[in-house]
Amino acid sequence: MAKLGVALAITLLTLFSSVESRIRHYKFRVVRKNTTRLCASKPIIVVNGEFPGPTLYAREDDTVIVRVVNHVTDNVTIHWHGVRQLRTGWADGPAYITQCPIQTGQSYVYNFTFTGQRGTLLWHAHINWQRATVHGAIVILPRLGVPYPFPKPHKEEIIILGEWWKADVEAVINQAMRTGLPPNVSDAHTINGLPGPSPNCSSSGYTLHVETGKTYLLRIVSAAVNEELFFKIAGHRLTVVEVDAAYTKPFVTDTIFIGPGQTTTALLAADQPIGKYVIAISPFMDTIVATDNQVATAALRYAGAALLSGSASTAVPARNATPVTTAFEDGLRSLNSPEYPATVPAGAADHSLLLAVGVGVNPCASCVNGTRVVAAVNNVSFVMPATALLQAHYYNVSGVYTADFPAAPVTPYNYTGVAAPANMVTATGTRVYRVGYNSTVQIVVQGTAVIAPESHPMHLHGFNFYTVGKGIGNYDSVNDPKRFNLVDPVERNTISVPTGGWTAIRFRADNPGMWFLHCHLEVHTTWGLKMAILVENGKGPNESILPPPKDLPKC
């Protein structure tokens, strides 16, 4: 009865609330469904029977209430990737960081508000490798009556990029953890769930229909698992206007570089001769690590194109085309207009961290080589706790984590040197870094060359950050800050740290809670390239995390 009353109250609120902000209700049923790709079928976990899953639409300032019901035998959580979750960390979603999993037959209501963000984000499962098939787009429209800061497109399209394994994804990572070796690469990339024609299977791919003279807003989302990707449309250039739900200065490019967890919104003008044009995605990897080299294709089709006409094709960038990634990232700048100012913390940060990220090798008696590949931040391979960190923090439960994460490597070395440290063993621990409310934080993420340097798309929960600098080699704390862009750096929630280089980010810790920071290559997360930042409450209720919801899952 109580539940019914709440539901009724919410419905009334929805009906009578002002047009400026609404409460939007969604129901996500997590189910298993047999699905065929690459001419082979397997059961996959999906939301509401859809792959990719449903799009969550809202306007800035809206609250969404998403009831997630677990109908599968696996544990489930959903992360609203890039959503600030101001004071609502309980709704963030990473398993054992902000919540315990939703177990079979259980449900959990995610309740959060979109504040100060507009554009495209994504939601995805945040437990094991479930996000390979449990993901979808989030579209945050501007407030009613507020225009886009770019010409209004005729139509909007969502384009979700992913990876497909013929095998069960949990079997792939479980095998890797058993052997201590890297997991198998995917068998195909996908565009809106479809690989398109592949060498051994002539299935059709996704088609984007356009009309000559019109402009389309493409909301491109990467839900790929372990690979950063290039995205191209034959014969067309794209104008990037927003990334990670933050507006950018318009940036014209023929190739988009996008890592797992990133989103890029771009205008496409249908201004080429009527016909069909290939849309292609391919992997980026500028080191020795194996990738799935299958190019997934979709079609851009103009109205009036002859049914059987061939498609204009496009050459994809070389797998190791580092300059293409650099040109793309250097082209991104915050819009920084009077309406949407960049508020970059200036001066010396209250907390300045140097986080060395990369892989390592630990002993493992049962593994193939007697060793296991691991990954770490400042030599700490994060060990998942058995209870959620946020609950432990809120209820003052000791013994779950320690708030002593090292602000810099304890034993500095030549991070990008050719000679790896003789000892590649990492320490393990469940350690977090604590900062006070509203303090300013600078994090330099330094990639290491242990075994091999590699590009890492680093994702921070609970915040957008500004990317104030980046470089190749080791970060120089004396000279590099002199070149920082504190005026209009791009604002993101996920940033690619260049292979054998570093990236510096800044943000204001104005969101109390427990915020996951990790590589968004799922294999690196599994191996331990993750940690959390604990932001303390400030003064009074407005600066404190809300109490946990009654239905918060228990471990």
Ligand SMILES: *[C@@H]1O[C@H](CO)[C@@H](O)[C@H](O)[C@H]1NC(C)=O
């Ligand atoms: C999937 O297909 C298999 C084999 O055909 C069948 O046994 C199973 O019940 C199906 N599962 C679902 C969820 O439809």
Ligand SMILES: *[C@@H]1O[C@H](CO)[C@@H](O)[C@H](O)[C@H]1NC(C)=O
């Ligand atoms: C959502 O959270 C707000 C507090 O932020 C609360 O007032 C409201 O009752 C919650 N709604 C549901 C359905 O849990």
Ligand SMILES: *[C@@H]1O[C@H](CO)[C@@H](O)[C@H](O)[C@H]1NC(C)=O
């Ligand atoms: C991984 O690839 C190897 C080699 O192709 C294959 O034998 C193995 O079955 C694959 N593992 C899984 C879980 O599919």
Ligand SMILES: *[C@@H]1O[C@H](CO)[C@@H](O)[C@H](O)[C@H]1NC(C)=O
């Ligand atoms: C296609 O099939 C052939 C023969 O079975 C195999 O050698 C090849 O690896 C397959 N290619 C892909 C991309 O799966």
Ligand SMILES: *[C@@H]1O[C@H](CO)[C@@H](O)[C@H](O)[C@H]1NC(C)=O
């Ligand atoms: C075992 O380790 C050696 C040295 O690191 C490596 O060359 C070899 O490929 C590994 N074996 C397997 C099966 O991966």
Ligand SMILES: *[C@@H]1O[C@H](CO)[C@@H](O)[C@H](O)[C@H]1NC(C)=O
């Ligand atoms: C946890 O400890 C803090 C500081 O001692 C206190 O203010 C707070 O009430 C405690 N929380 C709970 C849930 O016991």
Ligand SMILES: *[C@@H]1O[C@H](CO)[C@@H](O)[C@H](O)[C@H]1NC(C)=O
């Ligand atoms: C680090 O290693 C690189 C490559 O081996 C070398 O060029 C550089 O001089 C080294 N830096 C320091 C500070 O030793």
Ligand SMILES: *[C@@H]1O[C@H](CO)[C@@H](O)[C@H](O)[C@H]1NC(C)=O
């Ligand atoms: C990392 O920690 C391990 C275990 O404590 C230690 O053996 C190793 O020397 C450390 N490596 C570095 C680079 O600090």
Ligand SMILES: *[C@@H]1O[C@H](CO)[C@@H](O)[C@H](O)[C@H]1NC(C)=O
């Ligand atoms: C956070 O700090 C900034 C700079 O000192 C200050 O302007 C702002 O008012 C502070 N915000 C809060 C909520 O304390």
Ligand SMILES: *[C@@H]1O[C@H](CO)[C@@H](O)[C@H](O)[C@H]1NC(C)=O
């Ligand atoms: C807390 O926030 C609400 C809504 O933003 C505001 O109306 C109220 O004045 C704030 N209270 C304090 C004590 O800052």
Ligand SMILES: *[C@@H]1O[C@H](CO)[C@@H](O)[C@H](O)[C@H]1NC(C)=O
């Ligand atoms: C699901 O999560 C619960 C709580 O953490 C845990 O006890 C259980 O082992 C998990 N089940 C599976 C199948 O992983």
Ligand SMILES: [Cu+2]
């Ligand atoms: Cu990584």
